[in-house]
Amino acid sequence: MNSVTVLGLGSMGFAIARLFVERGRRVTVWNRSAGKADALVAQGATLAATAADAIRASKLVVMCVYDYGAAKAVLQSPEVAQALDGKILVQLTTGSPEEAREALAWAHKQGAAYLDGAIQAAPSQMGQADTPVLLSGDSAVYASVQEVLKDLAGNIAFLGDKIEAAATMDLATLSYVYGATAGFIQGALIAETQGLDVGVFGKLVADISPTFGAFFKHEGAVIQSGDFTISESPMRISIEATRRILLSSRASGINAEIPAFIDGLFQRADRAGLADQELAALIKVVRAAPQAGSALSRP
Ligand code: NAP
Numbered sequence: 001m002n003s004v005t006v007l008g009l010g011s012m013g014f015a016i017a018r019l020f021v022e023r024g025r026r027v028t029v030w031n032r033s034a035g036k037a038d039a040l041v042a043q044g045a046t047l048a049a050t051a052a053d054a055i056r057a058s059k060l061v062v063m064c065v066y067d068y069g070a071a072k073a074v075l076q077s078p079e080v081a082q083a084l085d086g087k088i089l090v091q092l093t094t095g096s097p098e099e100a101r102e103a104l105a106w107a108h109k110q111g112a113a114y115l116d117g118a119i120q121a122a123p124s125q126m127g128q129a130d131t132p133v134l135l136s137g138d139s140a141v142y143a144s145v146q147e148v149l150k151d152l153a154g155n156i157a158f159l160g161d162k163i164e165a166a167a168t169m170d171l172a173t174l175s176y177v178y179g180a181t182a183g184f185i186q187g188a189l190i191a192e193t194q195g196l197d198v199g200v201f202g203k204l205v206a207d208i209s210p211t212f213g214a215f216f217k218h219e220g221a222v223i224q225s226g227d228f229t230i231s232e233s234p235m236r237i238s239i240e241a242t243r244r245i246l247l248s249s250r251a252s253g254i255n256a257e258i259p260a261f262i263d264g265l266f267q268r269a270d271r272a273g274l275a276d277q278e279l280a281a282l283i284k285v286v287r288a289a290p291q292a293g294s295a296l297s298r299p
């Protein structure tokens with residue numbers, strides 16, 4: 001399969017199309033604002049006049065536009081829907097699990113195979129051996145396009161047949177990132193309040209991140225196994241650490257909203273008798289509704 005169509009030439013779609021061109025694919029492109037294709041056409045891509053023409057040019061259609069609203073605006077015309085019959089649509093636009101399910105049902109109605117994906121890298125990071133992209137959908141369809149999609153990312157995590165898996169894991173990993181962002185901002189506030197260099201703090205965070213990545217991989221396995229016997233990090237240490245962060249923030253007179261929220265979770269873990277379990281047992285606190293303490297006894 002050497003031909004590929006790319007719909008959407010924003011920052012990410014352009015990077016995707018350029019990689020396919022550079023890898024020697026026969027690339028047809030379409031974008032709402034046609035001028036964005038100029039540099040690609042100069043490199044050998046073909047600009048289609050309409051999205052339907054672009055889809056007709058290749059069996060494999062890769063789409064990357066702003067959001068699913070934009071995707072619908074492009075796809076849901078009768079001509080485009082008809083052109084999709086017999087095609088493989090790989091949707092790399094970021095969306096929610098619900099949007100992925102809805103898109104699969106819609107694509108199947110048009111006679112198209114459908115894979116859903118989430119890109120976890122910036123446009124300039126595409127095409128590297130370690131570029132992470134999540135994909136899900138029919139495994140036979142994935143097998144048929146895997147070799148082409150490898151042009152975009154060396155680290156494609158295929159998450160299986162559940163179409164919503166890529167969007168769900170994208171949400172889950174972003175949840176981790178934004179939780180860490182809140183903690184990072186509090187850390188920056190702590191450092192600057194003490195007159196310390198926040199740039200150095202950023203470097204220290206970078207230095208500890210690989211170790212913490214390995215740690216969270218372990219904690220994920222603990223949650224999956226359901227065995228919260230202490231194996232790496234006792235909850236008790238974190239109950240004390242989070243309390244220390246809260247009290248120190250208050251003593252310095254800085255904003256303590258973020259530490260107060262985190263301390264609240266760990267205090268609930270303490271009250272639920274989880275202090276002598278592995279740190280990952282904190283999930284028992286958030287699984288349970290705040291008023292339903294009895295649910296904390298779940299494994
Ligand atoms: P972008 O630069 O803002 O480009 C948006 C694209 O969507 C353009 O091609 C734009 O067409 C098109 N578009 C928007 N509304 C449209 C509509 N109503 N009808 C038709 N086309 C429409 O966005 P991007 O950075 O390429 O991001 C694309 C996707 O990649 C997003 O889902 C984003 O979450 C994901 N992503 C991006 C990054 C990143 O760092 N950029 C990283 C990971 C994932 P026009 O050119 O005509 O405006």
